[in-house]
Amino acid sequence: MALDEVLSAGAVHGLPVFAAYESYLEHREGTCPSMEDPESEGPYGVWQTDHCETGAGYVFEGFGLYLVDCTDPADNDMEPGVGVDSRGLVSQYRLKAPDGAEMEAGGDCSHECRFDVDGGVSCFDQVGGSYRADGREPWLDVGVEASLFVTHEVGADGRRTTIDGGIGLPAADISFREVEVDWEECDGLATGTVAIRDPSGWWFSLVLSGDCSGYGELWLGDQDLGQICIDLAGTLRDAVAGWEQPCWL
């Protein structure tokens, strides 16, 4: 069903968006695009241009703001022992590569993980807006409308991920309401509600059972439509595992 198609497109999160953006901005040349801080390096900083094309054929149109903070705990004077892996991207642009590949985006995307001295990890990932980038992850390649807020906590009391918001793909629009994945239980026990939208605007709610079966009850309003099964944890697993890898290593 459509829900499976959405999940099989991969976990929507900020890192693939940043990677796609960087792959274009790495090719900036001189004043194309025009950076607010001419001294800025690589893909980082703020730029704005109606239209420009580099000698190599990369085209930039719009506005972008990309900031990265990768602080090794050993270098953190403000909070000794705490590591920070943080990125933020404000998008209003259309980018083109010489091979014809394009990235088009509008929105606000951020990702921040803090690594405590005691080994705890606390992450917040937001993908808000409209993103499409050719040749990237399936969800990014087809274009996604997203309003997704994900937290991921690793600590003494376990390893948990929460999801709120929604994902819109050509296959379907789905919404997460207070979804939580407890990675300590049956390799990812999901609770909460995942809803899928009928094209006419009606929402079907899948209330996750909270047991390890992966089944949930499907509802339309107060009408019980039976049980279906989804593998939410399987979609998320690799993504959140990647977040736990510090950028300074």
Add this chain to the structure above:
Amino acid sequence: MLALIATLLALHGCGPAPVGDSGTARATDSGPGAVADPVTIPLDDLALLRRRSLDLTGLPPEPDQVAAVLEDPDAIEAIIEDMLRSPRWRLRFADMMAEQFLTRVDSFNATVESYGLDPSQEYRFESSVGTEPLLLMATIASADRPWTDVVTVDWTVADDMLLEIWPLQEISLEEAGLSDAPAEGWRPARYTDGRPAGGLIMTNGLWWRYWSAPANYNRGRAAALARLLLCEDFLLRPISFDASSLLDTDSLLDATSSEPACVGCHNSLDPLAAAFYGFWWFDIYAEPEMTRYHPEREWLGAYYLGTSPEYFGTPLNGPVELGPAVADDPRFLRCTTRRVAGGLLHREITDADQSQVSAWLDAFRDADLRVGGLVRAVLASEEYRAGALLDTASEDDEVAIQTLRMMSPDQLADSVEALTGFRWTEDGFDQLGNDDLGYRILAGGVDGVAVTRPQRDPSVSQQVVLRLLAQGAADFVVTSDLALPAEERRLLTGVDGDTTSADPAFVDQLETLHLRFHGRPATDDALAEETALFDAVAAADGTAAAWAAVIALLIRDPAFWTY
């Protein structure tokens, strides 16, 4: 024609607000606005025809309509029915609503450049976006459809530009249940981005105007919906904050559900705001965000506002239920009644008009929610037909009853264009329809942001606009129209460059011009003045300039721009 004009001259005088005989005040005999003791003297038949024509079509009546009413005053009712079926009524209704919905603004967060369009398309872009919700309302109002369709249909209206830049697909007239196109260049269309049915409240045009700042969480949109469609204005209530409890984010959010000053509004406002998250933009200037509806965000209210969508206490299973909820709300019809009546009576309808509003609302319901039924009721009211006040009128009547009205910039531009063929544009901008470089607010209009109420009285700026418009339009007539063969001309059909004031055709032409511009025959004094003007200017500047002078005078005469 001569015989007709002679009859007209014999029957009617001329004045800015000609009134009939109060002793035979038909206006007070019928209609829901009728009162036992009239306080006004109704307009005479021709003045009433002109008022109705300008209010229903934005244009002065045609000469044949004038003749028909002179022959049989009851013909006016059939003429009104024709007007209500005409495409002009749609445009006029949209213009009337524009003064209240304020969607025709000079800029939106996205620009013509955002879509890669040529900058010369800027005016058209802004005009098309602002017109979408207005023309959708007008299309429903003029079609034989219940007004509740305005918030429930699964289509909108679009022109070529909107069809090109927005996710819209044209649909057939049959599919939309229409018998003719909404307006020239406009067609019914359906959004293809998954937005639910909801008519007006699912249009980009409305929510581009009433967009939400990030920290506003769609509350402004919810307040706009309540104000525009329910006449329920959350924002009119002055509030006093116990600000000491609002100084951190948590307590600020809590305050909306716990502080007495906040709860009254936010208990209703926030769940309604939650219904607009399909229009939520993560970047308020990003064209992809603004262009498309975002179905996957429909439940974001729970995240941002801590509430799911509700309509004044009734839970909604998503925005798909918002339109029907509005349609079922009795305030929606009452508010529509107030807006339509206010537009036709040229004043704010207030709580003091309660009983009259109820009577009009009954007529609206009796007409199965067809706007035409409501309009007919208002047009039949004593207040609408008033041309002067009786001694029995109160001081409040003096202020409220618009015994004479001034043309809006839309009416002025349309009427001048209809009569002369001249449209005042510069670089593609309609100069009476914008304020970037144009003259809309100088002429008494609204810009939708800084000036939000139409000017009901003349001002120096308005008179200066009128003067230059008259000069330009008059010159256009003599340089363009007069150059054509007589049978192809729009206005100066009975004369040519050699006609002098001594020719019989001259007076015929003057009298015809009076009928066209003022909707009634000229007085002898007026004809004499205009003949003298013609002769003097012809002697100095030639015949064409003389006709231009006469036409400019007719446009600036209060008999033209008031009604």
Add this chain to the structure above:
Amino acid sequence: MPGWLLSGRRARAGTSGEGRLLFVFCTGGWDPTECIAPMLGTVVENNPGLVEASAHGIPFVTTEERPAVREFFESCGDRLAIVHGVEARSVAHDVCLRLMLTGSTLPGGNDWPSTVAASSSQDLLLPMVHISGPSYAADHSGSVVRVGASGQLSRLLDGSGMTDGDLAVDLPSAEAASRVDALVSGRLQAAAAGGGRGRAGQLLDLAAAADGRIADLIELGGELDLSGGQDFVGQAAIAAELMERGLCRTAMVEFEGWQGLSWDTHSDLPLQGHHFNTLMEGLSSIMADLDARRGSRGGPLSDEVTVVVLSEMGRYPRINSRGGKDHWTFTSAMFLGAGVAGGTVVGGYDPEAFTGFRVDLTTGALDDGGVALVPSHLGATIYALAGEDPAAALPDHPPIAAVIDG
């Protein structure tokens, strides 16, 4: 010498002692704590680097990057009064605009500048000049002359607004135009004479009066460039010119912030610094311009014109997650120039809650038993500064006497 002065047909504003007012409106909601209302070390969060300073007894905050702020207070503080802690009583832009300029949330009101202009006992050519910014003049449209933010009135008066249009047209000869003008005037006057009681008569009276001003206005347009106002300082210069000529009593110009980026800084608080620096630079220029012009009593025009600087609301004391500040109902206002008790600060803000303190209207001092300031107090003060009777229009809201010199 222009005809309208030679003919003596019109009175000149200022000669009767009626005060004149130039309004500068900062649309979007300023953050007084970033400049005119120091709140360092309190519950209020600010941009980093602000330091407190004072001039002429008025404290303010600034940074080295905002040199115009200090210059303004040093050069103009002796004729500046600031009122703090005014509660707009809403946090919605539209409503706060109406409240701050009319004292009421209700649509259909009349703003302070149009009311003062309409109250004039003299027949002025341009009683109120609306150049840019908000305008509420439901009952006073006859007193308001709209110039247009890009000088549209100028293009109407010289005819270029028509001849530059897309359709080629020629304007009539001066003689032909004059003949038409005369006939129009005659018809308007005749219509007005027969207009009768109620709205018809009122409308036609106003039309006849407006028409009677056109010739003078065209003459004025020939000698004064009304299109020069590319920013609020330039627009204010047009207003000052008209006031110097005795033609206008009140004027409204809008300052939308540095580079037009709006005071509504939900996501970029540092902009407030740029906005205030540019505002203060502009106000210094405006005062210098008024100083250099001659008033009706022979002294500088600045002795006869009060500059009123308003914004519809303030900003929430805490910085939000986007690095900006959201709306706040409490705000400040500035009065500058004629009739103002210079070096005055009225009211203040609670350092724990950033709410306005009650004040003694006479002294301006904080007073628990005093008055909680609302926009109508500003309105009454404006009326008083203009020489109009505040009690007639706002009987429940006395003026803030501490702002008024003497």
